[in-house]
Amino acid sequence: xxxxxxxxxxxxxxxxxxxxxxxxxxxxxxxxxxxxxxxxxxxxxxxxxxxxxxxxxxxxxxxxxxxxxxxxxxxxxxxxxxxxxxxxxxxxxxxxxxxxxxxxxxxxxxxxxxxxxxxxxxxxxxxxxxxxxxxxxxxxxxxxxxxxxxxxxxxxxxxx
Amino acid sequence: xxxxxxxxxxxxxxxxxxxxxxxxxxxxxxxxxxxxxxxxxxxxxxxxxxxxxxxxxxxxxxxxxxxxxxxxxxxxxxxxxxxxxxxxxxxxxxxxxxxxxxxxxxxxxxxxxxxxxxxxxxxxxxxxxxxxxxxxxxxxxxxxxxxxxxxxxxxxxxxxxxxxxxxxxxxxxxxxxxxxxxxxxxxxxxxxxxxxxxxxxxxxxxxxxxxxxxxxxxxxxxxxxxxxxxxxxxxxxxxxxxxxxxxxxxxxxxxxxxxxxxxxxxxxxxxxxxxxxxxxxxxxxxxxxxxxxxxxxxxxxxxxxxxxxxxxxxxxxxxxxxxxxxxxxxxxxxxxxxxxxxxxxxxxxxxxxxxxxxxxxxxxxxxxxxxxxxxxxxxxxxxxxxxxxxxxxxxxxxxxxxxxxxxxxxxxxxxxxxxxxxxxxxxxxxxxxxxxxxxxxxxxxxxxxxxxxxxxxxxxx
Amino acid sequence: xxxxxxxxxxxxxxxxxxxxxxxxxxxxxxxxxxxxxxxxxxxxxxxxxxxxxxxxxxxxxxxxxxxxxxxxxxxxxxxxxxxxxxxxxxxxxxxxxxxxxxxxxxxxxxxxxxxxxxxxxxxxxxxxxxxxxxxxxxxxxxxxxxxxxxxxxxxxxxxxxxxxxxxxxxxxxxxxxxxxxxxxxxxxxxxxxxxxxxxxxxxxxxxxxxxxxxxxxxxxxxxxxxxxxxxxxxxxxxxxxxxxxxxxxxxxxxxxxxxxxxxxx
Numbered sequence: 059x060x061x062x063x064x065x066x067x068x069x070x071x072x073x074x075x076x077x078x079x080x081x082x083x084x085x086x087x088x089x090x091x092x093x094x095x096x097x098x099x100x101x102x103x104x105x106x107x108x109x110x111x112x113x114x115x116x117x118x119x120x121x122x123x124x125x126x127x128x129x130x131x132x133x134x135x136x137x138x139x140x141x142x143x144x145x146x147x148x149x150x151x152x153x154x155x156x157x158x159x160x161x162x163x164x165x166x167x168x169x170x171x172x173x174x175x176x177x178x179x180x181x182x183x184x185x186x187x188x189x190x191x192x193x194x195x196x197x198x199x200x201x202x203x204x205x206x207x208x209x210x211x212x213x214x215x216x217x218x
Numbered sequence: 219x220x221x222x223x224x225x226x227x228x229x230x231x232x233x234x235x236x237x238x239x240x241x242x243x244x245x246x247x248x249x250x251x252x253x254x255x256x257x258x259x260x261x262x263x264x265x266x267x268x269x270x271x272x273x274x275x276x277x278x279x280x281x282x283x284x285x286x287x288x289x290x291x292x293x294x295x296x297x298x299x300x301x302x303x304x305x306x307x308x309x310x311x312x313x314x315x316x317x318x319x320x321x322x323x324x325x326x327x328x329x330x331x332x333x334x335x336x337x338x339x340x341x342x343x344x345x346x347x348x349x350x351x352x353x354x355x356x357x358x359x360x361x362x363x364x365x366x367x368x369x370x371x372x373x374x375x376x377x378x379x380x381x382x383x384x385x386x387x388x389x390x391x392x393x394x395x396x397x398x399x400x401x402x403x404x405x406x407x408x409x410x411x412x413x414x415x416x417x418x419x420x421x422x423x424x425x426x427x428x429x430x431x432x433x434x435x436x437x438x439x440x441x442x443x444x445x446x447x448x449x450x451x452x453x454x455x456x457x458x459x460x461x462x463x464x465x466x467x468x469x470x471x472x473x474x475x476x477x478x479x480x481x482x483x484x485x486x487x488x489x490x491x492x493x494x495x496x497x498x499x500x501x502x503x504x505x506x507x508x509x510x511x512x513x514x515x516x517x518x519x520x521x522x523x524x525x526x527x528x529x530x531x532x533x534x535x536x537x538x539x540x541x542x543x544x545x546x547x548x549x550x551x552x553x554x555x556x557x558x559x560x561x562x563x564x565x566x567x568x569x570x571x572x573x574x575x576x577x578x579x580x581x582x583x584x585x586x587x588x589x590x591x592x593x594x595x596x597x598x599x600x601x602x603x604x605x606x607x608x609x610x611x612x613x614x615x616x617x618x619x620x621x622x623x624x625x626x627x628x629x630x631x632x633x634x635x636x637x638x639x640x641x642x643x644x645x646x647x648x649x650x651x652x653x654x655x656x657x658x659x660x661x662x663x664x665x666x667x668x669x670x671x672x673x674x675x676x677x678x679x
Numbered sequence: 680x681x682x683x684x685x686x687x688x689x690x691x692x693x694x695x696x697x698x699x700x701x702x703x704x705x706x707x708x709x710x711x712x713x714x715x716x717x718x719x720x721x722x723x724x725x726x727x728x729x730x731x732x733x734x735x736x737x738x739x740x741x742x743x744x745x746x747x748x749x750x751x752x753x754x755x756x757x758x759x760x761x762x763x764x765x766x767x768x769x770x771x772x773x774x775x776x777x778x779x780x781x782x783x784x785x786x787x788x789x790x791x792x793x794x795x796x797x798x799x800x801x802x803x804x805x806x807x808x809x810x811x812x813x814x815x816x817x818x819x820x821x822x823x824x825x826x827x828x829x830x831x832x833x834x835x836x837x838x839x840x841x842x843x844x845x846x847x848x849x850x851x852x853x854x855x856x857x858x859x860x861x862x863x864x865x866x867x868x869x870x871x872x873x874x875x876x877x878x879x880x881x882x883x884x885x886x887x888x889x890x891x892x893x894x895x896x897x898x899x900x901x902x903x904x905x906x907x908x909x910x911x912x913x914x915x916x917x918x919x920x921x922x923x924x925x926x927x928x929x930x931x932x933x934x935x936x937x938x939x940x941x942x943x944x
Contacts, residue, residue, distance in 0.1 A: 060683065080350065080681035080714050080724065094264035095257025097482070099432040100514040102712030103774055107432055115751070115776040120715060121707040122777065125684045126728040135257035148255040155245065160254030161261065161433045161482030169773065190851035191771020193432055195483045297680075350680050350719070357718030513716045 064128045068093065069137025077124045084108045084119035087134060095135035095164040099193070106192030109165035109172075110134045116172035118191070135164040138171060146212040147171055147205070156205035158196030165192050170206045179210055230651045231674075250480075261480050262450040263511060265438045271300055273500050273510040274352035276342040276359035277520065278334035281370075281589040282381065283363035285332055285341070292358040293344050298351030301503050302359075303343040305329040308499055309468040312386070314556045315491050318461055325386035326555035326592070328466060328495055334363075335383055335554035336591050338520035345500045345508060368589040372528055372549035375588045383554055383587040392552065392560045392585035400567040400585070404639035405578030407534070410543030414534030418615055421530050422607035426523035426551070429596050433482020435521055436511025437494050439501040442475075447498050450477045454484040459491050466495040467502075474498070486595030487521055490557055522594035525559050526551040527566075529607040534578075539619055539626045543578040546570045548604070552585050553592035560585045562593075562600030568640045569601045572608040573649045574630040575679075579639035624653050628668050633676060647673040681714065683723035687730050690807045690829045696725045697825040698809070703727065705747055705779035708770070709786055727779070732829055735759070740835045746781030746805075746828045750793065753780060761841045765796045765860070768845040771852045781828040784820060787882050789854040789922055792845055795878035798886065799860035802833035817876075817884060840864045844939035845878075846931060848922060855879030856923040857932050859939035863899060870894040870903075875936070880917045880928060889913040890936060904940045908933035 064077045068091060075090040082101075087093045087110065096119055099105035103118040110119045111133040139145040144152065147170050157163045166189055173180055173188035180188070185206045186199075194202060226243055253259035276293070290302045305311045305327055312324040330341045344355035367381040374380060375390040383390055394400045411417055437451040453459040456476040464471045481488060497510040512521060527550050534543035548566055552559035563585035570581045596602075612630075616623035631649040638644055650673045657664045671678040685701070687693040697703060701723035704710045713719065732747035737758035744753060753759055754766035754775065769775060769783070769792050783793040784804060797804075798817040806813050808826040822828055842861040847853035858878030864871050873891040878884050890911040897903040917928035937943070 062684075078348070079684050080719075082711065082715065088264075089266055092266070093257075094260075094266075097261065097433065098263065099434070099482075101715035102514060103708050103777075105432055105514075106771070106773065109773050112776075116773040117776050118773050121711040121774075123684050123704070123707065123711070123714075123724060123726065126686060126704075126707075126726045139256075144252075144255065151255045152247075152251050155248070155251075157248065157251050157254040159431075159433070159481060159483045160250060160259045161431075163254040164257050167255065172772070187767070187851050188772055190849075191773045195430060195432055195485065353716070354680050354718045515716060 062125050064124050066124070066127070066129075067131040069133055075124075079125070081124050082120050083110070083112070083122040083124045083127060083132070086124040087119060087132070093134050093136050097161055097164060099161065104191075104193070105162075106165040106169065106189070107162055109168045109192065111168060111172060114172075114175065116169050133168075135167055138167065146216065147174065147209040150205040150209035150212060151202070154201050154205035154208055156197065156201040162192055162194040166194065166202055170209065173206070174210055174213060178214060180207070182207065227655065230648075230655070234674075259480060261433060261482050262436060262438055262452045262478070263433070263509070265440075265450045267438070267440050267507040270438070270507045270509055271345050271347065271500065271504055272349045272352040273343055273345050273497055273508050274349070274356040275340045275516070276344065276356045276361070278330065278337060278339040278341060279361070280334055280363050280365060281337050282366040282368035282383070283334055284366060285330060285334065286362035286364050288341060289360045290342055292360065293342065293355040296346070296351055296355040296358055298347040299344055299355040300347060300506075301345040301500060302355070303329065303345070303496065303499060303503070304341075305331045307503065308466065308495065310466050313462065313466050313495075315458070315462055315489070316556065316558060316561055317465070318458065319561075321556065321560055323386050325384055326557075336589055338516070338591065339554070340496070343496050343500060345504060370588055370590055372526070372551050372584070372586040372588060375586050376549070376584065383589055387556075387587060390587045392556065392563070392587070394560075394564070398584070400564050400583040402567050402570070402579060402581035402639050404580070405543070407543040407545050407578045407580040410578040411532075411534040411545075414542050415537040416535045416619065417532065418535065418611070418618060419530065419532040420611060420614060421528070422610060423528040424526055424603045424606065426526045426591065426593060427596060428518055428521070428523045429483070429485035429487030430517070431481075431483030431485060431487055434512040434514060434517040435488055435493055436509065437497050438507060438509045439494070439497045440507040441501050441505055446473050446475055447501055448475045448477060449494055449498065451494055452481050452484070452488055453478050453491070453494070454481055454486070454488045458489065459494055462491040463494045463498055467498055485597050486524070486599060489595050490522055492521075520591055522553070522557050522592045524596035524599055524602070525553075525562060525593035526590070527603040529604065531607055531611045533611065533615060535615055535619070537619075539615070539621045539629050541574060541576050541615075541630050544571055544576045545579075546581040546583070548581075548583045549586050550583060550600070551590060551593060552587050553590040554587060555592040557592045557594035558599065559593050562595070565600030566604050568642075569604055570608070571639045572605070573632050573647070574627075575632045575636045576630070576639070581639065624657055624662060624664065625668055628653055628671055628678070631671075631673075633673050633679070649673065681719060681722060681724060685723060685725045686728065687725060690730055690732060690827045693725050693727060693730050694807050694809070694825060694827045696723070697827070699723070700824075701725050703827065705782035706749060706777035708774055708778045709782060727781070727827070732781075737835065742833050742835055744780050744831045744833075746784075746830055747779050750775040750778045750780065750783065753793070758835065761836065762793070762796060764843050765793055768792055768847070768858075780831060784817065784828060784831070785822055788884065789856070789879040789918060789920065791884065792855060792858045792878055795858045795876045795884040796843060796860040797831060797833060798884045799862055799874050799876035800833045800836065801862075801874060802831050804828060805830040805832065818886065820883075836862050837864065842939045842942070844935055846935045854922050857928055857935045859935050861939060863894060863940065865899045868898055869896050870899050875907075875911065877911065877915070877932070879923075880915050880932070885915070887911040887915075887936070901941065904937055907940070908937040911936045
């Protein structure tokens with residue numbers, strides 16, 4: 059089995075890893091690089107627990123053969139905030155009780171980060187659409203939607 | 219941040235409460251939330267010991283069949299496959315998770331022996347260096363089946379001539395202290411039906427409901443230098459899992475250590491002790507760490523759902539809406555094996571008259587075996603579907619008698635000191651007050667006699 | 680088990696590789712779930728990510744979309760804004776960032792809503808095989824094991840002639856109960872051109888010729904649309920699946936055709 063060396067820039071740091079054929083970006087992040095924030099919930103792109111930013115776009119990492127994205131820039135939840143500080147989305151989730159079991163949280167936050175980068179003042183409907191690929195079985199989604207809207211307000215307040 | 223800050227309404231039970239109750243209704247930060255939002259919370263699958271092997275299961279492709287031959291040669295030949303386990307490798311292959319609270323008999327093989335009783339039942343476990351090799355190995359197992367007639371309906375399963383699902387049980391029902399169902403008898407329903415102005419009988423039923431946690435059921439077992447096994451699991455019941463696993467492994471309890479408590483959604487679906495025993499055997503056989511985690515398809519197909527139920531409710535009611543007698547026949551679908559459903563059926567029997575004071579009650583709750591996925595715990599199991607039936611019944615009675623559904627409930631609501639059908643004295647009841655408050659919140663008119671009712675006395679009964 | 684993931688630099692190279700077997704991967708939203716969760720009957724994947732098939736060009740009314748362009752690429756293209764409601768009705772944003780136009784054309788119903796739209800647009804699909812390039816319509820599209828779907832060509836419809844509606848279980852991220860896409864052009868007070876395509880009903884998107892005939896030559900008003908909506912049921916035997924029963928699909932099909940054409944909510 060010809061494994062390949064793949065280079066990724068993950069959370070601003072360059073990494074090389076050995077990819078066996080068909081290794082997913084999710085497995086590469088979790089097993090090769092030890093970045094376990096992104097979760098495997100379904101391995102078929104339907105639960106959203108593994109959503110990360112790939113070249114600044116939100117994608118389910120379980121659907122990406124890592125060999126096909128050699129050289130890409132990836133951001134995971136571990137790379138959202140620097141130096142132990144929380145960013146606006148994280149702190150809004152924390153304060154707004156938008157987590158329960160925590161398993162969907164990483165994917166939710168990354169989907170929210172992608173939305174806010176693109177659309178800093180989203181409507182409620184925009185938020186609902188942005189997280190429509192992320193399953194949460196605990197919260198009923200309302201606190202999550204509220205937290206993303208709150209994060210947008212916090213970010214606007216900071217940059218104003 | 220003032221999120222969901224709900225003050226307590228202290229107009230009710232004013233004389234009964236001491237203290238200020240500042241915690242209920244006030245937000246308290248979750249101790250684990252910071253870990254969640256930073257991705258540092260460690261779930262079982264975030265544990266990645268060196269040399270980790272992967273276990274995948276070859277599962278029954280039949281609902282009910284004898285196993286003629288099980289051929290694992292091709293699986294063993296798949297590159298990367300390290301071990302192949304059958305029932306012969308499991309020290310104590312027969313179990314039921316509730317044996318710890320005295321529920322018998324053991325009725326479920328860890329790995330199928332001579333027969334499969336539901337679609338997806340585990341037959342052969344394949345352990346390999348990679349997940350892909352384990353999947354390929356599991357797919358390479360070949361099984362010859364001799365198909366048996368299958369039964370999927372609770373009442374058909376109890377009918378004369380139905381195929382026997384579970385030989386360990388001997389009947390297609392669980393036996394409760396010599397009885398074919400869990401029974402409650404209170405007063406005399408036949409006499410009360412004869413005296414009632416109206417008798418209503420309706421049928422209710424539900425389908426199985428999957429808990430669908432986002433994190434699938436699984437564990438990572440790591441052999442320790444001292445010979446113990448460290449089990450990282452997403453079980454909802456660490457000690458229960460430890461004890462049951464030890465009984466299946468025929469191991470001392472202190473040879474196992476469970477690391478858990480972080481569950482990526484459970485909702486009752488992660489109490490069955492299904493993945494840990496096989497993973498432990500695999501780790502013991504290979505002397506290496508082993509991960510056994512369900513795929514999404516397995517989680518949907520074989521992890522135990524909430525039981526399907528069929529419920530017949532027959533009520534004798536007076537012209538003014540007093541329920542004089544309630545007879546319940548409930549059929550609760552355990553699927554092929556007990557799991558937690560004999561217990562859920564008992565809960566149902568105790569719950570069934572509902573939160574109402576009914577002087578004559580007769581309840582038969584049948585725990586029925588069928589060739590469906592074993593059912594087990596899920597949020598209020600044994601109670602939730604019963605409540606759907608009971609409250610639907612109350613609404614239909616109200617409609618039939620042209621009564622206000624809230625007043626019908628208030629007339630019949632249990633009060634402190636009432637003897638319930640299963641001989642528990644009702645205490646701390648609050649149904650009357652909850653209905654009064656609900657009526658206020660939705661602007662529903664309640665006249666004075668209903669307003670002045672209280673759970674603490676008999677006024678208006 | 681997989682032993683190779685190929686990254687061909689062109690469609691021709693991809694087609695060459697596929698002659699030795701293997702699965703073609705566009706966005707991976709269909710192939711990777713199989714790779715991740717079961718024994719894979721092939722030993723290689725051929726990815727189109729580096730094959731240069733993701734260009735979108737719009738020249739006047741003529742649009743060409745590379746087969747490996749993502750659904751998100753299509754949705755973000757200003758000149759293809761009429762397709763945005765179609766794109767937003769498919770899956771979720773993260774999946775749309777991977778899923779490709781070519782993949783959407785070959786996936787079976789009740790998925791593949793863009794394919795329904797492309798059928799209504801009378802789009803032509805370019806397929807590269809051993810014998811060179813062939814062009815087919817969406818309804819007739821089949822792709823052989825060693826063929827590569829390379830591009831889609833279509834005419835951007837005139838303003839006011841494009842209609843789309845997808846009925847689903849939830850507002851977002853759900854497969855089709857019924858998908859309706861149509862180009863209806865009116866001239867001198869009557870319908871001059873009508874192409875209605877339906878999804879969620881058969882393994883491939885289908886046209887609704889009886890409904891089209893009802894519209895043609897008639898004023899584009901409520902009575903005509905209602906008659907056309909009823910006619911849309913002719914010759915249709917809907918799918919029965921977890922999203923909806925065949926009975927339900929058959930029953931609501933005229934409702935959604937009517938709502939699509941009248942722009943009703």
